[in-house]
Amino acid sequence: MAQGQAVNMSLMDISKIFSLLQPKEEDEDGEQGQALNSAVSADDAALLSELLSQEKYRRCINAPSGWGVPVTPLRTAAALGHLRCLELLLEHGAEIDVLDVKAQTPLFTAVGGKHLDCVVALLKAGADPNGSQYNNCSPVLTAAREGDVDILRELLRFGAEVDVRPKVPEWASNATACRGPLYISAVYGHLGCFKLLLLHGANPDYNCTDDKMLARIKQPKTVVEVCLRYGCGVEYIQLLIDFGADVYLPTLIIDKTTKQNEALLLLLKERVCPKTLMSQARLAIRRHIPFADKDPAVDSLDIPLILRNYLKHRNSEL
The missing domain is CATH 1.25.40.20 (Ankyrin repeat-containing domain)
Known part of the structure; x- marks a missing residue:
């Protein structure tokens, strides 16, 4: 039967088979x-x-x-x-x-692999420093988690969003899902990345000044609260204070059982002591500099070097 069917195949059928x-x-x-x-x-x-x-x-x-x-x-x-x-x-x-x-760009994979030279080459060639809009994560979030200061600096230099959030649906938003680079660098203990993000304009009150976030999450955690919860050193709290964090935003219950560490004591002291005039002047000047990378603008000011360093937060060591 099969042979008969084969014999009855037309030339066109055979041509189709050969074409396949x-x-x-x-x-x-x-x-x-x-x-x-x-x-x-x-x-x-x-x-x-x-x-x-x-x-x-x-x-x-x-x-x-x-x-x-x-x-x-x-x-x-x-x-x-x-x-x-x-x-x-x-x-x-x-x-x-x-x-x-996975909706990952070549830049994203270079950041994940900590290949600084490839990251720089891609950014100079025009790669989007924010990665893909279809990926939940981003190059900045990855660099902050890995503590790679050099790569993070290049991403920010080429215009990456400093307060980028993981891209999750609104219905899935919560205090954990909406942690940004500043949160992540604190949780993982990357002080260099933490300071670099603040220098490039990261919001020290991240989440707690965002109306949309406040409408979805009843009590979003501030970065100050996260630093205290994860036992970050006093340096983190001092940087947040220096960069203008609202020290009254955290809802902290202080009682006899609360661990009185140096970071908490610094926060409590800041709550009762007003900022110095120099500190307030530094915050006001930096807010009026329109660029994310403010150092070049500060360097152009006709003021003594010691004041330029103060405006660039170089008055203390990391």
Whole structure:
């Protein structure tokens, strides 16, 4: 019966079968993309350059490939920290903010891998410092969690949002889900990142001055409360005070059982002692400087060096 059916097949049917067996253009593109990815994985810049000199490979520069989760060559270079390969791909027109299945950009993966040189190269080439709007996390949140001051500085220098929040639906918003970079750097004990975020304009009263947040969450935690809860050193509380945090916002119940550590005592002292005139003047001047990176503007002021350092909060060591 099967033989009879085969005999009765028309020439057109046979042609269709042969056409299905022919390699598809997507398959060919996948092979070229895999070749590019392999060269990047091996950090073989010479081979990658040779491949990209050919049109058929350049055409597939943004083609995802590989086992498991397919990724583009640029994403591979960023994840592995292979700078020269990354630069070659950018020079040949690789899509800079291409997303993987997790909605992560190459910049995001470079930040996660702590590859500073790749981060800088991507930012200079125009990568979005905030990552993807479709990813719950962001490069700044990642750098703050990892305590990578140098990478965080570059992200902020290129305009990353300093008070970025995890992107969760409104119905899922809570005090935990809405913790930003300043929260995270305090919880993980990264004092350098904590100060850097404040210097770039992070809100020391994060969450507690946001009307939308207050409407959804009855008692959002301030950064001061978080620092006290997680046992952060007195340096954190002092920085928050210096950068104008409202020391009356935390709803703290102080009784005989409350642990009287140095950070709490500093907060209680600040509540009864007004700020010095110099401290208030520094806050007012910094608020009127319109840039996130205020140091260049401060350096241009015709005032003594000691005052410029004071405005840049360089009067004390970390």
